[in-house]
Structure formats: C-alpha cells, structure tokens
Amino acid sequence: MSKREDKPAIDGRDEFYHFILDFASDAIIPVDISGKIIYWNRAAEKIFGYTALEMIGQPVKKILPTGFKIDTEKAHFGRHFETVGIRKDGGEIQLECSYSIWDTKQGTFLTIVARDITERKKLQKELEKTTNWLRAILENANEGIIVTDEYDNITFSNNAFGEIVGYKRNELLGLNFATLLDQDGRKKVSKEIALRMKGKTNRYTLPIYRKTGEMRIIQVSASPLLDENGKYSGSIAVISDITELEQMRQKLQEYSQKLEILVEKRTKQLKDAQEQLLKSQRLAAIGELAGMVAHDLRNPLMGMAGAVYYLKTKSASKLDDTEKRMLKIIEDNIAYANKIVSDLQEYSKEMRLELKETSVKTLLRESLSSVRIPDKIKVIDKTVGSHKIEVDVAKMKRVFTNIIKNAVDAMPEGGKLEIKSRKKQACMEIIFKDTGIGIPEDILAKIGKPLITTKAKGMGFGLAICNRIMEAHKGKLSIQSEVGKGTTVKLTFPIMKKEEKVKFLTVEAKSVTPER
Template sequence: MSKYRGRIAGMLIGFLLVIIWNFIFYFLLESPINLPLDLLYTVILCVVGFYSGKSYDINNNNLQEMKEKEAENKKINDEMQHVLQNIEEVVFRTDEKGHFLYLNQAWQSLSGYSVIESLYKNAFHFLSLGDRQEILPLLKRLKDEGKDKHKFDVSYQKKEGGVLWGEIHLKFHYDNNGRFIGSVGTIMDITERIHTEEELLEMNEELAIESQKLAVAGQLAAGIAHEVRNPLTSISGFLQLMRDNATKKQREYLDIIFAEIKRIELVLGELLILAKPQAIVFKEFNIVDTLYNVSQLLSTNAILYNVNIHTEFQKNTLNIRGDENQLKQVFINLIKNGIESMPNGGTITIKAGKENGKVFVSVEDEGAGMKKETLDKLGEPFFTTKTKGTGLGLTICLRILRDHRADVQVQSFEGEGTTFRLNFEEVKLKKKWKKSTGMLKAPVG
C-alpha cells in the first residue's frame, strides 16, 4: 500500500479541491451550474493529482531503494573491514610511488608501527637496507615488463628492534594506458619458518660433518684393525710360549697381559663392525619373541648385578620388517648398558606395543641418568662414560637403527634413569585361514 501512497494522496487532494471549488463557486458565489466545466476541472485535477502522486511514489521508492542499498553496502563494508582487521596477514594498498594508502590492524602486530603513523609513508622505508637495494630494481623491472603479480620474501625492521621476515604477495594495477597506478597485496609473517629453515640448514651441515667424521673413523678403524691384528697374533703366540716356561710370578704378569690383549681384540672387533658394511637381510618377524629371548638371555647376567628385568608387552604379536640378528645386537647393547648403569641393583623395564600406527620398543633403567652434555654426545665414536668402554657399541646400534629407518628417542635425567624408545613401521602379515589347534601364547612379563 505504501508503494502507491503518493497517487492515493494526489487523488484525494484533487477531489478535495473539486469540493472546495464547487462550494465557493456554487454556494458562496451562487453561480449557475456548468456541468461540462465542472467535469473538465474535476478530470484535470484528478489527472494532475495522480501523476504528481506517481512522481512522488517513484522518487520515494528510488530513495528507499537507495537507502536499502546503502545500508547493505555499509553492512558488507563493515563485514569486510571486520575480516580485514582481524586476519593475521597484513593487507595493504599503495599508490604509484609506493606510499601506503591502506593498512589493516595486523600491520601493527607485525611491525610494531601503528597504522596511523605508517599511512602515507613509503613502504620501502620499513624494509631492511639490504633488501631495499635488491627489491627496488626488481619491482622496477617487473613494472617495465607489465607484470601483474609477484611473490617474494623480505625482511622488515621492527619498531622495538629486531628483524622479521615477511612473504609478500603483490598485485600491480595499471590504467587504460598501461601506466602503473599502484598496488595491493598481503604480507605473511614467516619469521619462524625462516628460523626453522636456518636451523635445519645448520643441522644438515652438522650431520654432514658428523657423517664425514664417521667415514674417516671407519677408514681409520679398518686400517688400524688390520695393521694391529697381525702383530698382535704373533705377540700373543710368543707370549703363550713364554708362559709355558714362566715362573708363577711371571705367569701372573702374563695373565694380565693376555687380559689386555683380549681387550684390544675386542676393540678391534668393534672397529671392524663399525668400518665394514654389514649385509642386512630384511624379513618379517615378531619383535615380541625377539625381546622375550633377549630378556631371557640377559636375565642371568642381570642377577649378578642384582637387577630385575621386567617386560610389558601390549600384544603377543607385533610384526616388523628387519634383520632380527642385528636388532638383537641393539637390544642386548641397550639392556647391558642399563644393567651396568645400576651397580646397586634396580629394575629394567622393557615395553613393546603399538602407538600411532607404529610399533614401539622402550628400554627403561633406574640408573644414574645422564647430563644434557652427555646426551648430546651419544653415538659419537669413542665417546663413553664407562671406565672400560670403547665408545663404539652405541655408535654401531644407531647405525643399525638408521638402516632400519627407526626413530630413536632418548630421555634421561640425573638420578632418575634413562629411557631409550625405538619406533618401527608395523608389518601386517596376511592371515592364513586354517583351523587353529594350538593355544594362544600367554603374555610375557
């Protein structure tokens, strides 16, 4: 009804004017009735009132639509500003000279500069000097070539000091004549990513150095082992001949010499294991059975140290793919290290199970634990905390685990013990549909 309000009002005003005209003309002036004139006057007033009201209705409807569109645009603009002011990426717009014309609130969080003090300043003012010298020629070349967008990384000077890295996505704007008129873009904080990449680069360099050291150690080990073994065999043989004709006192000394020669042979054997590439035969096997056999093998040795070996296996079957003999060597070495770390006795807990799609094995002791400096050096050739250790056992273990692509985690605290956790890829063996006649093996532990 409001859509036709003007036309209705116009018609009513027209009828009202006709009534007023008739009252004045016929009642007050007592003029004779002139029906054609009255009809003509009535039609003219009604037509004028109708079209005046129609014009009013059109203008009023247009005005209402404009208000609605303005309210809608304001709502959209408010929502857009809300989004722009709350996203983590910086959104900006510049003119043809590079001055900021728009910045959202993320700019202050990123750079430390407020939006008000940054507007209408040149964007290059906030770049570090080195990047400024590189970016300016690059942008000039891109504009000369008529490129419409580009992405690059730059470093910014923060207001409170320090440097942050930003990834800029820039879009160039040109007028109809191809003249550059400004740009819009975003800046994403990638400082953490850059630092992570730098740390990874340093880590890779350190690993490369360690790899070279291991290669050199392997070559030296092979050379030393071969050079020393031959004369050592001769010395051992002649000493054995001397022992047959030696006095009791001399035999005591010779026994000490033979013990030290055996220790030298042990070191040489470990050196050769470190230097010589070992043939690995990968096959699927149940690591629970392997751990059970290893724990039984070392239980007698553990009793001598007043150490109890406790096992906790989530399942009876946890299949992995690898060289069982080599992994046995790893488990034996880790358990022996745990036993030797508890001269006053204690408990070694061996756990195995499945977590996050991987098979894990952990060996936990209650020994003296290690300092952070010691943890950082674990696996380095010839580094050991034992008085009679060679420093090669753990190096060999880590190489075996690396060949098996196992994740190794070590956690140790002084006075609280050490935990080695190994993560392997699980192998799901195909089920054989046969009738079972045996009984399920009871969990060990």
C-alpha cells in the first residue's frame, strides 16, 4: 500500500504507521490540544463520510458536537465513553469512543478511537424491547409460571404463582418446590422430573399447600430446560389452580351417579307400573270372561241344583242306594262347578273392602266351622284372645279357610295344624303350621299364581285369591315348607296408626271408583 498523497505525514512518521492506522476498523482521530484534527484514517472516512482533506485541521467538535471532558491531569489510556457523532450527510451515529493522551516535544496530543455502534445499539434496543415484552407476559399471565434449577429450587416466579401459594415472590426465590408439597406430591414430582431429564414435557395434577396450610389442587405443565451442552438444568412450569374446577368435576360426577341411580329407580318403577298395568289388563280380560261364564253357567247350574233337590225330596223313597249316591255326586259336582265360577269372579273382580275390627280368635273359629276337619287331624288354636285386626271379615274368612283346607289336604294320613298369633314390631302375624306332606321347591317357587295346583280336583286359585286379599289389606302372605315335615303359612298385617288408617281408606276408596 502506498502512502496516500492527500494525507500529510504526522510529524514525519514513517509509512508503517499510516499502514496500521488505515487498516484499523475503528476511526482513529488524533487531535491537538486545541481540538484540531491532525490525522483522519480510512475508517474515519467510512464512518463520518468526510475525506481526510476535508477534516484535517477541522475542530473535532464538527463530528463530536457534544464534546467530552478531557482529563489532562495525567497521561493515561483507555478512557471510554459513548456519544453521538454527526456524519457529513447530517445523520447521527452512535459511537463508542476511547481516548488517550500523549505528550511530545511538540506538545500534548489526544487520540480518539471511535467505533460505530449504531447497529449494535439498535439490536440492543430490540433485545431490550423483546425482553420487556416477555417479562410483561410472564408477570401478567393469569397462570402461575415458575422456573426451577436442576435441584428444583425456584429461580423465578411470577405474581400469579405467588397468589396461588400465598407467598411473596421474594419468599419463593430459592425455595425448593418440594417444600410446598406433601409426601405423595413429592414422590409424584420426582417421577415427573426423571421424565423431564429424558427430555419429556409433562402435564399432571397434584395438591399443593398454601402458606396458611390450605390445600389447593394445581395442574402443572412443565418442560425441561437444557444447558449449552444439552444437559438438564431445570424446568419451566405453567401452573393453574384447578381446585374449584376439580370440586365441580367431582360434584358433577356425584350428580351423574345419583342421576343414574334415580334413572334406574324410575325405570324399575315404570317397569313395575307397566307390569301392574298388564296384570290389571289381563285381570280385566279374565274378569270379563269370568262374568260371561258365570252368567251363562250359573243359571243352568241353578236349574240342575233345583232338579237334584226335586229328585232327592219328591222321589227319595223310590231311589235305591246307587241312585242316591249318583245324585250326591251330581250335587257335589254342581257345588264344585259353583266354586269354580265364584273363584274366577273373586280373583278377577275389583276388590272392595269393608273393614271392621275383629279378634283373630273369632275369625279363626268361624273359619274352622266351615271346613270339615277329619278326626285324624288335630287343630290347636294358640291365638291370643286380645289380638285384634281390622279386616274385611268375609274376605279374611276366605283366606283362613283356603289355608286350613290346604293344610287338611296336605295331611291325608292325619296330623296336626297349629295356629298362633303374635305381635312383632308394627305388625300382627298369624301363623298356620301343619305337619303335612310339604311343598317341593319347584312348586313353592310358583305358588300363589293362579292355576298352580297339584290336586286332581284343585283349581289352583286358592292361594292366588289369598294373595290378592292380603295385598288389598296392605298385608303379606308368605310360605315356608319342607317336604315330608310340613308347611308354615304366615299372614302379616301392618298395625296402622290412626292417620295411616285414614290414608289407607282414602286410597282404597279411590281405587274402587272407576276412573272416567
């Protein structure tokens, strides 16, 4: 590189110095003690836009208008300052300057080294702006945000996290996250950190304890932070307080469970009601049919009964024994046919109760008198004289006679029928216990439904009618039996309080009034 013609040599220095000065990337501007520029290198040309010719001999204030205070007390190097420079085109540039003072025989000189930092400043400002943005986002986020180091100590916390746990931010800094948890929470967090160390981001919920000891449920979304070598150096976590949400979720779950139970219950009620409806529809159909059959059969039966009576009374002397036996058979069968017709009607027609208070003992005596009890069967009445029930007497007698007849039928070889009454809690129980043949299990399961019979001359309506009558009295009939040992039939009546009785009777009265 040749020496440039437009630059005067500084005090006769050699080319070597020019070479160095020209190739420096910073502007190097030596000035004399009055502030006049005495040298102008290439970088100065580039930074300020002036040529050396234009600037040498000019005051340095032209390019550094704000000036600077020179400490000439003692010669030293490397004083740094930032200032604004003015370019030839009038534009401002940010400069980072340093100066050094040197004394020569010719006097004191000052060398200013200026670096254009406009671009760096711009970048710095932008970085600052972005940093401020990020800080504002972190600080004002609704969610708690914390940063922890590799040992899980909190190194940053925003306000929201402080509010979740009820600590001031400076109290949180340096605090180990685990101190805010219980034992289970600590175990959980250790497992999650182990996953983060493998580079995984995770989300989980756990209980956390406020400074006051109050427990809150938080949801954590955490990511690992890695250092420049890719090693785990901590985590950043976004934390939301989901206590209320969790409570609501639990309530919702409870409600839906309750709802399910309710739906199940209502479905069952609906099904029962449907079955009841079907049953009553079937009953209505049977009732209608029974009514017709009864109407059609009763008259011929009456006619037959009249004819038999006539033959028995008017022609009694002319009849031999066989003919008398035949007439008896006709008479019995007419009675049997009549029973079938009444049973059918009884089972199917709507039940209307005429309640009357009566003693269990009286009811039993009257029922027993209408049943023919063979000599080989012993009936023991153990009912309590003072026990009273409020029932439809005629209907309850039917129940008693049906049960007694069944017991008699079950003891062809003779046996014992014991009847007792007892009060149990809010109920009156009447128990018929026989020593008959008993009921096999398969029959026992079906018993009480119409047309279930094991008898040649049975209709299988007896217990079905008993059940209906007991149901109408809000009572219950239950059977226990053991084949070869005997059968126990238990009637249970609720002992009603006065107000219940009124309700019961009102309902009863309603149910017998056909709806229009």
